[in-house]
Amino acid sequence: MTDAPHEKASIASLAMTRRMHRRRAAETRFRLYGRASVIFSMAALGWLLLSIAATGLSAFTQHWVDLDLDVRAESATDNDRRRLADALAGGFGVQADDAVRQELLALVSASAATDALARNAERSGATLRLTVPVSDQADQYYKGRVDASRPAAQRRLTDRQIAWLDRWADEEQVERRFNRGLFVNPDSRDPERAGLASAILGSVMIVLIAGALALPVGIGAAIYLDGFAPQTGWGGRLTRALEVNINNLAAVPAIVFGLLGLAVFINVFGLARSIPLVGGLVLALRMFPTIVIASRAALRAVPDSLTDSALSLGASRMQAVFNHKVPIAAPAMLTGSIIGMAQALGETAPLLMIGMVAFVTAVPESPLDPATALPVQIFLWSGSAEAAWAERASAAIIVLLAVLMVINGVAIVLRERLQRRRSL
Amino acid sequence: MCKAEDRRPGLGFRRLTEILAERLVIAAVLATGLWACAPRDRPPVRIVGSSTIFPFAAKVAETYTRRTSVPIVVEQTGSGGGHKLFCSGDASIDATTSSRPQKPAESAICAANGVAPVIELPLGFDGIVLARSVDAVPIRLDTVTLYHALARKLPTSATDCTPVPNPYSRWSQIDPGLPDEPIEIFGPPPTSGTRDAFVETAMETGARRFPCLAAMERDTPSLFRARVHDLREDGAWINSGENDNAMVRTLVDSPAAIGVLGFSFLNQNTDKVGGIAIGGVVPTSATIRSGTYPVVRTLYLYMKDGSAADVRGYGMEFLSDEASGPGGYLEEIGLIPLPDALRTATRQRLSDADKAESRIEGSEP
Structure with missing residues (x-):
């Protein structure tokens, strides 16, 4: 700091104030830029986390369904998928043809259910009680991700399938559980069985x-x-x-x-x-x-x-x-x-x-x-x-x-x- | 006094870091050692190959592992990469999937590396579909229109094959009956087997309708191929990545655009995109299976003759009723099943190879 003479104070202060203002303005601007960049990066990070959380958090739960399968009549065929489909059709009281079977199998985790059938093959005399995960599409439906108001051709579930799913929900056979499989299962091609x-x-x-x-x-x-x-x-x-x-x-x-x-x-x-x-x-x-x-x-x-x-x-x-x-x-x-x-x-x-x-x-x-x-x-x-x-x-x-x-x-x-x- | 102050924490640190480092290293080495001591005694079955077949191959692998507890690894390397690995003589590669037949050059490499004889098993069909957003105006295409829309050089007229640059930028310019929308088709890059199959079926069929091009194919097939496989690069055909999910999103975002996809992707995304009829035939499981839908290819599995029982078992699972039969779990995820007769015959062939093998070895069940 130099000791400026007091008599020149008025002139000096004019130039000085201007410089001072400029310097302060520069500082204020820099603070603004800094804040803007911090806000921008936080917003980008927040948006990323939010969008991941919004899509991903629901995967930590999974819907399961309790089924009482009557597999007696179908023990003639060794095709477990067919036995499962026929038993499901029996449960809903519908006649099973190829299209119905396909739509029914798409409701539950067919692989989980047929594994259970194969495990219980010797108990084919009785009604079989199974609790299996619902299929990925059904799970998405129960989680509210399927828009049932769209025309049938533009969604993955048919009207019939939606009616069946609603019936399970009405009869309280469906339960939303913590998706333990996500942590203990190996990888699977069925989303409902896939684990990390x-x-x-x-x-x-x-x-x-x-x-x-x-x-x-x-x-x-x-x-x-x-x-x-x-x-x-x-x-x-x-x-x-x-x-x-x-x-x-x-x-x-x-x-x-x-x-x-x-x-x-x-x-x-x-x-x-x-x-x-x-x-x-x-x-x-x-x-x-x-x-x-x-x-x-x-x-x-x-x-x-x-x-x-x-x-x-x-x-x-x-x-x-x-x-x-x-x-x-x-x-x-x-x-x-x-x-x-x-x-x-x-x-x-x-x-x-x-x-x-x-x-x-x-x-x-x-x-x-x-x-x-x-x-x-x-x-x-x-x-x-x-x-x-x-x-x-x-x-x-x-x-x-x-x-x-x-x-x-x-x-x-x-x-x-x-x-x-x-x-x- | 400074020294005393300095030394105490210094030694503390040293001890702390030493102990920490030591424990970490010891724990890691021990853990690694323990793990390394106990790898599974059963070597994994290793399948490489086509990314189109990957979902099917992986699903079969999963089912087979659950039934037999044989670990299986399925890697997507692309059809070409699969043949290369399989034919390299690497004993750890048991089989490769391919969305096209093995090329003679590849068989030669296989034979040279002692990977012979090789069994070729057809697995099913895959339709290559054109799709667009469900919100878009319906459009009806045929292979000639596609050829007009996508060839870099078009013939001057039906009889004069002098190439002229493709003048069309909107569908309505090709045919007034088509919508007045820009021609914008997203498709797989040149490295992709899907692209090869699309060009070989759709574009070549379209080109053959020009008498002069048909004549060219008879006389100089190589010239014909070069001419027809040359797609536009002025924005009408857009190479997109191999990720079909990204393509589906693009199609939803730009309703005028058309995408070239595998049928299984269309099948899983019918809520977002719809298949476009080609020559009046809508791609469905039935039309592709019966052959009325024109753009179809066969999918294959290649394995060494006399592979281990687990590998043949995997092949049998792939061809079983529950997997690729009608209503099987593979049809559910978009594989078009083989006709029953062909599937039974293929199974027979595999199990015959099995028997022949067990006679030679004398010990296999």
Whole structure:
């Protein structure tokens, strides 16, 4: 600040006020821009979450129907679908022909009901009491997603089918339940029986394997590059070249890692396609540069004076780095690593190349059994024809987001704890 | 004093991070080790191939797994990708589905890699349909109109095949009886088997109505193919992705547009889009099955002769009454079943191969 002479105050203040106004106006404008961009991004995120929740939340419940099936008369045929259809027709008191059978089978989860029939094949003498999920279309109808006022040709359910469904509802045979199958069943082509078990387990295995490989290697590499690698002369040049290349590696599109995985792990090492072990190996490669870069940045943010003072007091380089530098950088390193793991959890492209974008009929029991991953399951479900898949895909997105939030939550809690310990 | 303050938390951290890292690594290694110790003793049956057949193949896989607890993996690689993997000699690929017959070049690769002999099993039919939003004005098309609408170069007249650029931009210009709407057809990209089948059935049939083009097909089939397979790129034909769901949404949003879809997608979305009659025949399960609907292709499953019992069992399940018979669970999701005689014969062929195989091995049931 210069001491402006008082007699020029009136003239100076005019120019000064103008400049002052301009500066303040600039600041106000910037605040507005800032607020606008925050509002815009929050609105986009809110809209995304809302639209997913609006379509997906209903998939966490599913309607079930209690059936009393009289399968005695039809025991002559060994076609379970036909037996089921005839028994359903008997229940409604209608004559069964091909069209009626087809429409009746489209009301319940035919595969679940025929499985139950097959299980109870020896009890064909009595009336069979079954509780099965209703079909995807019927479920959509009970959830109010079918517009019965449209002309019959423009909806998936015929007038007859709607009348039958209403009759079940009137006789209180239908119950809306929590959709437990969504979490414990393997994938299915019937939306009402489809579950995420294979995908959740697959994702967990992939992330654990990738983390177990990439975390120690990535953090170790970062600490070495930061504290121990030569910084001068030819060695220094080599170190810098290495760092540039690790940065480049982080920018390589994910699909390239998938191709690499296919060429190396499957074609050279002869590991099987579609297994979480290969997925974990590929994603470990994908996570590695992210972890190195994040950890490097965290270590670089620690003031050199800290290690310098430790060194000057006679500590070895090892002691200076591990006892003084790493603990301070640990919270940020942890955050970076967890972000890397969360990214790996959401990756689809590399899994495509190693055959994990597949329909897997059984829940994996080990990392060597075929499995899929959560993002892959979302991709597969959203590409399927039946309308109910849109709902299930959104539900799978909600599950994936929940898992990511848990991971990020753990990261935040760990970071807070580490930071509190430092400020002691 | 500074030192003392620094060291205490420093060591605390070190211990904490060490313990944490150690436990995490140990837990992960242990868990991985335990899992790795116990993979299933039964190797999964692995099916690759066509994305059109994927819903059917996956549904059969699911049913078969439920009945026999044999794990099955179905991957959609496209028909071409499926043949490539299957013929590469990779022993883990048990069978491939294909929305077209295997090409001679592909059979040669199979034979060269020791994947021979191969059994070809027809599974059913797929109609390729033109569809538009249920809110749109009805439109009646035939293959000649389609050829007029989509060929990049049209013949000057019925007898003179000198190519002229396609002048039409609205349906009413081709035929005054058609609605006055822009020609806008969304279809699969050139890599797709659906597109090949559409061009080979619809476009080639339309082109043959021009005597000069029919003559060209007789004399120089390669020229004819090149000419007819060349679709417009000025906005009348729009390559859309392989995702038919996205296509259905596009059609709902723009009622003037027409989409080229597999019949199973039309079947599942009758509340949003309707099939367009071609030459007066509306695509339904019955018209496609009887062959009156003109744009049809056969779907196939290929497996090695003498495959493992699980793989043949999968094929038998695919061809069973409950799956692809009339009223079966595959018809429900849009597969057009084979005529009963052909299906029975195919089943017979597969079970004969089964028996022949068990005679050779002497141990198979």
